[in-house]
Amino acid sequence: MLFAVLIFIPVLAAIAAAATTSNALRPWIMVIAGSLHFAVMLAILVFQPAPIWGGWVGLDPPGKLVLLLISTLFLVCSIYTVGYLRYRTERSNRVLIPCLLIFLAGSSLLACSQQLGLMWIAMETTALSTAPMIYFNRTARSIEATWKYLLLSSVGIALALLGSFFLVCAMLEHDPYPSLLFSHLVRHAGAANAVWLKMAFVLLLVGYGTKMGLAPMHTWKPDAYGEAPGVVGALLASGLTSCAFLAILRVDRVCIAGGLQTYTSHLLIGMGLLSMAVAAVFMLGQKDIKRMLAYSSVEQMGILALGAGIGGPALYGALLQMINNGLTKGMLFLSAGNIHRSYGSKNTDDVHGAMRRLPLSGTIFMLGFLAITGSPPFGPFISVFTILNAAFSRHFFVIGALFLLLLLMVFMGMGRTVLVAVLGKPLPRKRSINAYRDGWMTGLPLVVSFLLVLMLGVHIPPFLTHMLQQARKFMEVQP
Amino acid sequence: MHWLVNTPLVIVLLVNLFMLGVSRMRSLIYSAAAQGVILSALPLLLEKRIGLMIIIVALVTAVIKGFLIPQMLHKALRDAQIKREVEPLIGFLPTMLLGALGTAASITFAAYLPVTQTGTSTLIIPASFSTVLTGFLLLTTRYKAITQVIGYLILENGIYIFGMLLLTAVPFLVELGILLDLFVGIFVVSIILNHINEAFSSLDTRQLTALKE
Numbered sequence: 251m252l253f254a255v256l257i258f259i260p261v262l263a264a265i266a267a268a269a270t271t272s273n274a275l276r277p278w279i280m281v282i283a284g285s286l287h288f289a290v291m292l293a294i295l296v297f298q299p300a301p302i303w304g305g306w307v308g309l310d311p312p313g314k315l316v317l318l319l320i321s322t323l324f325l326v327c328s329i330y331t332v333g334y335l336r337y338r339t340e341r342s343n344r345v346l347i348p349c350l351l352i353f354l355a356g357s358s359l360l361a362c363s364q365q366l367g368l369m370w371i372a373m374e375t376t377a378l379s380t381a382p383m384i385y386f387n388r389t390a391r392s393i394e395a396t397w398k399y400l401l402l403s404s405v406g407i408a409l410a411l412l413g414s415f416f417l418v419c420a421m422l423e424h425d426p427y428p429s430l431l432f433s434h435l436v437r438h439a440g441a442a443n444a445v446w447l448k449m450a451f452v453l454l455l456v457g458y459g460t461k462m463g464l465a466p467m468h469t470w471k472p473d474a475y476g477e478a479p480g481v482v483g484a485l486l487a488s489g490l491t492s493c494a495f496l497a498i499l500r501v502d503r504v505c506i507a508g509g510l511q512t513y514t515s516h517l518l519i520g521m522g523l524l525s526m527a528v529a530a531v532f533m534l535g536q537k538d539i540k541r542m543l544a545y546s547s548v549e550q551m552g553i554l555a556l557g558a559g560i561g562g563p564a565l566y567g568a569l570l571q572m573i574n575n576g577l578t579k580g581m582l583f584l585s586a587g588n589i590h591r592s593y594g595s596k597n598t599d600d601v602h603g604a605m606r607r608l609p610l611s612g613t614i615f616m617l618g619f620l621a622i623t624g625s626p627p628f629g630p631f632i633s634v635f636t637i638l639n640a641a642f643s644r645h646f647f648v649i650g651a652l653f654l655l656l657l658l659m660v661f662m663g664m665g666r667t668v669l670v671a672v673l674g675k676p677l678p679r680k681r682s683i684n685a686y687r688d689g690w691m692t693g694l695p696l697v698v699s700f701l702l703v704l705m706l707g708v709h710i711p712p713f714l715t716h717m718l719q720q721a722r723k724f725m726e727v728q729p
Numbered sequence: 730m731h732w733l734v735n736t737p738l739v740i741v742l743l744v745n746l747f748m749l750g751v752s753r754m755r756s757l758i759y760s761a762a763a764q765g766v767i768l769s770a771l772p773l774l775l776e777k778r779i780g781l782m783i784i785i786v787a788l789v790t791a792v793i794k795g796f797l798i799p800q801m802l803h804k805a806l807r808d809a810q811i812k813r814e815v816e817p818l819i820g821f822l823p824t825m826l827l828g829a830l831g832t833a834a835s836i837t838f839a840a841y842l843p844v845t846q847t848g849t850s851t852l853i854i855p856a857s858f859s860t861v862l863t864g865f866l867l868l869t870t871r872y873k874a875i876t877q878v879i880g881y882l883i884l885e886n887g888i889y890i891f892g893m894l895l896l897t898a899v900p901f902l903v904e905l906g907i908l909l910d911l912f913v914g915i916f917v918v919s920i921i922l923n924h925i926n927e928a929f930s931s932l933d934t935r936q937l938t939a940l941k942e
Contacts, residue, residue, distance in 0.1 A: 367902040374909055397874070404881060404913055405868070411906050412861070412888045418895050418902065423843075427898055443843050 252299045253307045256290045257359050264351035276347045277332040284328035291321040305431050306365045311721035316496045317361040319576045320489045324354050326695045327481050330584050333691025345382050352379040360493045366414050366430040377403045384478045395473035402470040406460025413453030420446035439508035447508050454501045462494035464521045465528035468548045475544035480587020487547045488576030495554050509729035518559030525552030526656040533663035537598045539586050542667050549660050550575040557637045566722045567636030574629035581699040582618040585611040592686040603676035610688040612672050614696045619668040621703050623661040629706030731851050733774050737767045738856040745863040750825040758802045761879050765794025771893050786904050793911045819870045831862035860887030885910050
């Protein structure tokens, strides 16, 4: 019952928002839906209701983490959206707001789907709802970004479907009518055909990896994040990518149960390091702050894949990193959005001294940079350290060393761009139309996400530690 | 009974090669439509007991792949006033050769795969792999947005052929996958083609270079 409520709140809100004629009223529907969704999500985590619809919709431990992250972030972003859209009154938000709500419905369904096919449908829903959001600004550049996103993600999602077919093919060996519930797949993976299972994993990794933004399928990311409004960037970089990571983890679990642990671990580690390397190279000399954040997201996805590949305590670190990355990306994209609004540019040729012109957004942007690159005392420091520690204790010495080197490169590359944007003296305003100043609605969400990131660095609440440990145990299945 | 399934699949393979070599946009759209219609009949030929759901899926597939999407592509072609030629990155003959090599490789590779009951003596697996490869070739070696969309549709056709193997095992997944993919196809084609055309007065993806690194 609670699951149905969780998924249908945003759907109903989307219908309501599409039917509303007032441009000013519509963002508030999003805030109401976000708050209700958050409340229902908490109720689900506390009461742990039984799966519904024949076990298709329920929560596994990693799904709980993703749901917690998405719901929290959406609530924070919905408040920001109210403030942001006050500066965009010239443009109708009749498409944007319903799409954001459908995105919430799709990603909640993904977090709760316990069936291979349903998970694919949920992923497709989020992919489709994202396209109109990227096109919000209706410029030639944004249509280019939307086109690349749509083509790449459609191909990705198509490959994920083919991968799902292969997975079924592997199961056909011992059961002509296999059930596609993940619990069933894991139980019978031992009897599955290893060749088909291996091919299935590759295709699913490439397919869902496209949505996650792992290199070399990351090319849509800088364009989409660069051209979309900041709030959309925040939701993509933390919500969509975490959902895709969850999908890969679930498939990985089936393959581990099928005795392919070494195989999947090598693939994940390889993709992870490649993503980090690509991000580190493209971040050097990057002048566009939003594109820089996109490459940072590619790097973060690399860290998640690497952690999942190393396994054990590193997987714990990767899951914690997923939460940390989500919250930090929220803080970074929202403050970058404010900076973009105030300067009318997101290029460091024009953006200087953001800390002087926008004391709050500039400072949060700077702190967000320190957090995402793994500096203490913020949350990502703990999770990155956990992964690094696990890499060495599990004798992945070369990989651990490469990981450290790439982290350093990213820190330097990102630091150059951020420092230019944040420090120094602002250039005199070119036009007086950009009257943006930090306000309550666009400032408070930044502060909230900052406090959460800081808290995770100083003290991880016991309930979260418990959830993370559950998720780690859940992923350790015996072949 | 296998000839009943294999004959259309051989035609599909030939259409694949033809599409890689064709230079007129219009012929490309017609061949994609023809391939779609041939494929939509496959479930009826494969299933022993034909239920209502299968007939509906076959009909919807035929209408969308064979009529609706081609119609939309023709309209986009007319509106865009672009040159009616395909404009390849790699020439027609080399791509055709690549396609032929891909088909040969698919047949060899499929022979090595552990076979499932239905897959043993039909061409389903090699035809599926070859069609997916053809789709990828069209996607990557052609410049125009319309050709890329056709490439995506062919890629989907390949996945559809593979789905035929699983039609009895997991009918729900296959049918829903097919219908949803078609929906995406329409979504991509209709909305985006119109907007790219408006913004750039062209459907040439070489215009889309503002965001290059």
